[in-house]
Amino acid sequence: LFTTKVEKKGALNIVAGNVSCPLQSNDLINNQITLQGGEEKEIEVTITNQSLTDIHSRITYSGNNVEVLTSRNNSDTDLQSLAKGTAITYKLKLRNTGIDPEMVTLYGKCGLSNKFLAHTDEEQEIIDTYREAIPCNDSNVNAPKLIQGMIPVVYDERLQEWVKADVTNSDKSWYNYCNQKWANAVTIREDAWYHDRNYYVSADAGEPISMDDINTMWVWIPRYEYNFVSLANYTGNSYYGEIEINFLNGTATQASTNDYKVHPAFTFGNDELEGFWYGKFETDYSASSDDGPVILPNVSPLYGVTISEAFFISRSMQTQYASNYGFPEYNIDGQNEYDTHMSKNSEWGAVAYLSQSKYGIYGNTKYDEGENKVDRNSCRDGKTGTAADRDYFSGTSSGDPCANTYDTEAGQRASTTGNITGIYDMAGGSYDFVMGLHSESNGKPNLYRSEFVDCSNGVSGERCFPDSKYYNLYSGSDVATACDGGVCYGHALSETWKNGNFGRISWVDRGGNFSNGDIFIYQENDGSSHYASGDYSFHFVLAPIGT
Numbered sequence: 001l002f003t004t005k006v007e008k009k010g011a012l013n014i015v016a017g018n019v020s021c022p023l024q025s026n027d028l029i030n031n032q033i034t035l036q037g038g039e040e041k042e043i044e045v046t047i048t049n050q051s052l053t054d055i056h057s058r059i060t061y062s063g064n065n066v067e068v069l070t071s072r073n074n075s076d077t078d079l080q081s082l083a084k085g086t087a088i089t090y091k092l093k094l095r096n097t098g099i100d101p102e103m104v105t106l107y108g109k110c111g112l113s114n115k116f117l118a119h120t121d122e123e124q125e126i127i128d129t130y131r132e133a134i135p136c137n138d139s140n141v142n143a144p145k146l147i148q149g150m151i152p153v154v155y156d157e158r159l160q161e162w163v164k165a166d167v168t169n170s171d172k173s174w175y176n177y178c179n180q181k182w183a184n185a186v187t188i189r190e191d192a193w194y195h196d197r198n199y200y201v202s203a204d205a206g207e208p209i210s211m212d213d214i215n216t217m218w219v220w221i222p223r224y225e226y227n228f229v230s231l232a233n234y235t236g237n238s239y240y241g242e243i244e245i246n247f248l249n250g251t252a253t254q255a256s257t258n259d260y261k262v263h264p265a266f267t268f269g270n271d272e273l274e275g276f277w278y279g280k281f282e283t284d285y286s287a288s289s290d291d292g293p294v295i296l297p298n299v300s301p302l303y304g305v306t307i308s309e310a311f312f313i314s315r316s317m318q319t320q321y322a323s324n325y326g327f328p329e330y331n332i333d334g335q336n337e338y339d340t341h342m343s344k345n346s347e348w349g350a351v352a353y354l355s356q357s358k359y360g361i362y363g364n365t366k367y368d369e370g371e372n373k374v375d376r377n378s379c380r381d382g383k384t385g386t387a388a389d390r391d392y393f394s395g396t397s398s399g400d401p402c403a404n405t406y407d408t409e410a411g412q413r414a415s416t417t418g419n420i421t422g423i424y425d426m427a428g429g430s431y432d433f434v435m436g437l438h439s440e441s442n443g444k445p446n447l448y449r450s451e452f453v454d455c456s457n458g459v460s461g462e463r464c465f466p467d468s469k470y471y472n473l474y475s476g477s478d479v480a481t482a483c484d485g486g487v488c489y490g491h492a493l494s495e496t497w498k499n500g501n502f503g504r505i506s507w508v509d510r511g512g513n514f515s516n517g518d519i520f521i522y523q524e525n526d527g528s529s530h531y532a533s534g535d536y537s538f539h540f541v542l543a544p545i546g547t
Contacts, residue, residue, distance in 0.1 A: 149326025428517020
């Protein structure tokens with residue numbers, strides 16, 4: 001190798017030596033790494049110019065069924081000018097797109113110009129980029145509290161089915177909130193088709209669980225605090241920036257700084273919760289069967305009921321149908337270790353805020369900025385867990401609004417995590433009834449057409465309005481002052497959406513429908529089946545208490 005350099009007019013300085021640019025990484029062995037089927041891994045590699053002159057460098061790779069992407073925060077991996085004695089570090093994402101283990105080999109190329117950087121036919125250039133993950137810490141995530149009858153599950157991409165998870169989570173295979181992987185659990189039908197409940201309870205981790213045997217699916221929302229100050233300056237009609245969240249160990253009630261508040265959804269009456277389970281999908285129920293409510297994908301949720309009916313259906317999971325799920329028998333004296341109920345507005349807010357944090361779809365690097373928000377379920381018949389074709393959203397084609405089920409890549413855009421571990425039907429599909437309502441001038445709840453009965457003065461009825469732990473009460477028509485004359489912190493009202501209908505009639509609903517869905521949108525209804533007969537459904541909550 002010879003290079004020439006003009007020192008002065010009429011004279012040349014000739015430099016002899018080898019071009020040397022070793023590629024180094026703590027993540028590689030002999031510049032190679034093995035990825036399991038479906039595995040994704042972020043690594044750092046460094047190229048150092050050990051030559052006697054300036055060079056150009058390039059990184060290439062080889063491997064079957066693999067992709068290598070470079071962070072958008074990096075310099076280009078192709079044809080970088082590298083001064084003598086300097087180094088450049090790249091962040092790369094390696095992805096195995098197959099189901100079998102694959103070896104990836106990385107190469108550092110260097111030379112004095114582009115012609116020295118050619119690569120073999122087996123090597124590929126790194127062209128695609130990815131959005132780097134936001135630094136995070138989920139060490140304070142409270143371990144999910146499983147109620148008797150609940151089985152921890154994780155989705156096996158290779159088998160394309162749910163399998164029993166390792167409850168210890170020692171390898172973070174069950175949940176990893178920094179990777180937007182939320183903990184999931186299911187219950188098993190009493191008349192299961194393939195295996196009975198006891199079989200799954202005693203099975204080892206990795207045992208497949210048939211969807212035909214499942215009757216409810218749940219997602220764990222761990223206790224957290226959120227930065228309310230950063231939301232105070234929000235002025236738009238829907239919030240798509242990052243909501244800053246810190247997980248809280250145990251039942252800590254003190255926020256870490258004055259800029260944060262513990263989210264109110266983790267206070268349930270007199271109980272401080274380490275977290276709660278949220279229904280993975282909207283709910284279906286048939287009063288003509290003894291099956292009880294079901295929470296499953298690809299079904300049409302229950303319509304045409306009043307809010308009071310929906311609430312008591314949610315309570316029936318515990319009070320009437322507990323054995324259908326393997327739950328402990330309901331104790332009428334109130335000494336119970338769990339509580340099932342219809343989602344309050346504040347609980348909806350807790351899920352929405354977590355989705356718009358680095359632990360939810362906002363932090364999922366699979367999606368570009370502006371696309372890292374929950375897509376709507378645009379299926380007009382409200383089929384749970386679906387999402388439309390992208391052409392349908394863009395307006396370039398009529399598309400199919402019900403095309404993509406929850407377990408497809410496109411369908412997972414409608415999840416709160418952007419992957420299969422999140423909660424669905426939070427934007428679009430059906431409007432969601434929530435237990436949030438306005439007060440009358442005397443401060444009492446305005447039950448309006450909900451068919452709830454005020455039994456506070458000794459009046460009896462089958463649908464007595466429940467204890468205050470089951471609902472949020474709002475006053476006035478100004479959403480910014482609806483909670484005791486101030487902001488309803490954590491309720492995903494004025495903090496995240498400015499122009500919803502609020503205060504004209506009694507009850508709040510969330511999520512919009514198939515045509516206008518958004519996880520932060522709020523509207524109002526009168527609580528009647530007249531409203532519900534259009535397209536209103538609901539999510540359920542299971543709160544572990546007293547354990």
